[in-house]
Amino acid sequence: MTFDPRLEEGLRQAFKYGNRGMLLLWRLGLGPSLSFWPEVGGRILVISHLGRKSGRKRHVPLNYAQIEGDLYITAGFGPIADWYKNLMAHPQTEVWLPEGSWAATVEDVSAAQNRLPLLRQVLIGSGVVANLFGIDPLKMPDAELEVLTKTYRLLRIRRTYPLTGSDAPGDLAWIWPLATLLLVVYGLACKRKSA
Numbered sequence: 001m002t003f004d005p006r007l008e009e010g011l012r013q014a015f016k017y018g019n020r021g022m023l024l025l026w027r028l029g030l031g032p033s034l035s036f037w038p039e040v041g042g043r044i045l046v047i048s049h050l051g052r053k054s055g056r057k058r059h060v061p062l063n064y065a066q067i068e069g070d071l072y073i074t075a076g077f078g079p080i081a082d083w084y085k086n087l088m089a090h091p092q093t094e095v096w097l098p099e100g101s102w103a104a105t106v107e108d109v110s111a112a113q114n115r116l117p118l119l120r121q122v123l124i125g126s127g128v129v130a131n132l133f134g135i136d137p138l139k140m141p142d143a144e145l146e147v148l149t150k151t152y153r154l155l156r157i158r159r160t161y162p163l164t165g166s167d168a169p170g171d172l173a174w175i176w177p178l179a180t181l182l183l184v185v186y187g188l189a190c191k192r193k194s195a
Helices: 005-027 031-035 082-089 115-124 142-148 175-194
Strands: 044-050 057-063 065-067 070-075 092-097 100-108 153-163
Touching (some): 005 044, 005 057, 044 082, 057 070, 057 082
Antiparallel strands (some): 044 057, 065 070
């Protein structure tokens, strides 16, 4: 599907803002619940990447498929996606999954012979997102899917070892008990004031 360049840029910006909200949910400890209905919302992971110019650590939530132990993601906007460029410059990364955080290595496998079936699984793993771009990965014939996704980049993530530490999913989960405590104190103060 070919988009007007202004529409494509608008979609890219919309995804950037939506991703910020999803990343916050992961940091609040709610990330695993984002994949509760994969047929609609997709399967969601967060991958870290270092800025190729800034060297700063960044995170991006993405849809994925797990196939034979490896994880696969796609850059639907093609090689112009900043996170894709960053991962190609620094392929050693970490990935947050619903079951935990892992050190990993990313590799572009867009030229692989089995690209199309792998890509189809990632698109199925994206829930309704693929449909927003006019792609029905469950029904679309291979030839049509190949044409519509020719600029997509397919990446394989190979997990190397589990991670722990403060910069992991749920690093802001401490907010929940604090917010609960503040609400209880506020409720008690209001009750005392009205008595």
